[in-house]
Amino acid sequence: MNLALVPFDDRDGWIWLDGAFKPWREAKLHVLTHALHYASAVFEGERMYEGRIFALEEHTERLFRSAALLDFEIPYTKAAINRASTEVCERNNFSDCYVRPIAWRGSEQLSVSALNTRIHVAIAAWAWPKYFDEAKLKRGIRLCWAAYHRPPANAAPTAAKAVGLYMICTISKNIAERNGYEDALMLDSDGNIAETTGTNIFFVRDGALHTPIADCFLDGITRQTIIHLARESGVIVHERRIRPEELPSFSECFVVGTAAEVTPVGEIAEHLFTPGALTFSLKERYEELVRQPPAPHEHVGEGAALRVGCEPCSPKLSA
Numbered sequence: 001m002n003l004a005l006v007p008f009d010d011r012d013g014w015i016w017l018d019g020a021f022k023p024w025r026e027a028k029l030h031v032l033t034h035a036l037h038y039a040s041a042v043f044e045g046e047r048m049y050e051g052r053i054f055a056l057e058e059h060t061e062r063l064f065r066s067a068a069l070l071d072f073e074i075p076y077t078k079a080a081i082n083r084a085s086t087e088v089c090e091r092n093n094f095s096d097c098y099v100r101p102i103a104w105r106g107s108e109q110l111s112v113s114a115l116n117t118r119i120h121v122a123i124a125a126w127a128w129p130k131y132f133d134e135a136k137l138k139r140g141i142r143l144c145w146a147a148y149h150r151p152p153a154n155a156a157p158t159a160a161k162a163v164g165l166y167m168i169c170t171i172s173k174n175i176a177e178r179n180g181y182e183d184a185l186m187l188d189s190d191g192n193i194a195e196t197t198g199t200n201i202f203f204v205r206d207g208a209l210h211t212p213i214a215d216c217f218l219d220g221i222t223r224q225t226i227i228h229l230a231r232e233s234g235v236i237v238h239e240r241r242i243r244p245e246e247l248p249s250f251s252e253c254f255v256v257g258t259a260a261e262v263t264p265v266g267e268i269a270e271h272l273f274t275p276g277a278l279t280f281s282l283k284e285r286y287e288e289l290v291r292q293p294p295a296p297h298e299h300v301g302e303g304a305a306l307r308v309g310c311e312p313c314s315p316k317l318s319a
């Protein structure tokens with residue numbers, strides 16, 4: 001059975017919901033839930049590789065930080081969420097899977113004000129081998145320009161992985177797919193290149209990497225990891241404003257994210273790129289890193305990004 005065709009509410013397995021494991025089909029919420037009406041929810045996207053969730057602690061940190069940005073507090077410790085994230089994979093017999101923690105405001109109050117709502121948390125896991133079609137990965141995916149720009153940081157809590165920020169992503173990605181593209185590239189409010197609907201973006205020029213400054217969109221954990229891996233191998237990384245007019249000056253382009261991992265880009269609208277050596281070497285290095293077994297001093301679930309000294313991760317995420 002092609003799992004992609006099975007609705008997400010009608011599968012076998014277990015979902016961690018508010019502190020206990022529930023049979024998958026019973027993990028439900030009421031239609032008058034605050035989060036459904038007012039987007040008061042934050043989530044994470046993680047990947048388990050060979051029994052270990054990559055950068056689990058950074059993801060959990062971001063989940064808590066996202067909740068704080070949406071003015072609510074997750075009623076569990078980070079350690080409990082880390083443990084539950086790993087346990088939900090084990091309970092469903094996964095060693096390689098995608099993991100989705102989500103926290104949201106409940107149904108005690110249904111108005112813009114939400115001070116009396118209870119906070120709920122669920123964690124689910126499912127098999128999700130590749131974000132983009134495998135056949136398209138080698139020649140690179142095709143991007144078009146997105147229908148919407150990212151809001152500036154003074155117009156939305158842009159550092160949060162908040163469900164409300166994905167409204168413009170879904171609209172943009174739907175239009176892209178209807179027109180035969182794999183994804184859409186979003187600009188910021190000043191017209192600079194920002195990110196796609198679910199990934200951060202990198203360009204290559206003369207052996208150096210160029211990537212937009214992540215100040216109005218998610219500073220992805222994969223983005224931080226790739227910057228570290230590149231610098232570690234002597235590649236210069238420029239984090240800067242990038243104008244769409246610069247596209248012809250870049251030789252390679254790739255996008256990164258937990259779900260998409262490192263995905264070569266073959267086209268942005270009319271601009272063509274040939275996936276090349278730097279893209280493929282970083283892709284390979286990332287794929288090795290996420291599968292690295294924990295060092296002896298590490299406790300279960302600690303992210304490999306920490307081990308390689310991914311300095312930008314922790315301070316930025318918990319700032």
Ligand SMILES: Cc1ncc(COP(=O)(O)O)c(C=O)c1O
Nearest residue numbers: 197198199200220221222257258
């Ligand atoms: C909009 C957006 N940008 C960037 C990313 C990449 O973030 P990360 O590498 O932390 O998965 C994601 C994925 O979570 C995303 O949804």
